[in-house]
């Protein structure tokens with residue numbers, strides 16, 4: 001066969017593959033089940049969820065340290081919300097994530113509600129150990145969270161003096 005003909009066959013095979021792959025992953029066309037599968041396949045996995053989780057976890061520290069306790073509480077609430085996304089998209093890790101929340105984030109929330117910096121610092125350190133223990137347990141020992149020198153959302157005013165006005169439970173009920 002001539003070189004040109006072989007090339008053409010190659011291109012056609014690639015087009016066929018792309019068309020096939022496109023059919024399998026189309027959120028607009030196909031059966032409801034295929035479209036739901038396509039939608040599920042593009043939901044954020046733990047890698048994406050953890051970036052936001054880590055950022056909010058970092059910023060809640062700086063908020064508490066600066067005395068902006070309402071912002072600390074808000075960041076914690078948002079962290080738990082994105083964690084819940086991870087529990088849905090990666091159900092295999094859901095139990096570990098909710099155990100982590102109960103063991104480490106609930107006590108942290110209590111320290112925020114009572115604006116107790118000493119308790120907060122201890123609970124925060126314990127939570128960091130918990131984060132990294134889970135990374136090691138799930139096969140990512142090289143992902144080690146460490147507190148940076150600066151907050152992630154440096155444009156927020158972490159030194160605004162505020163108090164958490166509502167408990168986290170009340171916040172959740174209001175959504």
Ligand code: HEC
Nearest residue numbers: 046047050051054057093096097100131134135138143145
């Ligand atoms: C279920 C156990 C578990 C817990 C608890 C957990 N993580 Fe993770 N984390 C993971 C897994 C698994 C990954 C790897 C992501 C993947 O699957 O692609 C990860 C990845 C990360 C990453 C890397 C994200 C990236 O791609 O750049 C960061 C940052 C992170 N976690 C922060 C945290 C912080 C901070 C905490 C605690 C507040 C925490 N994690 C708690 C399981 C956990």
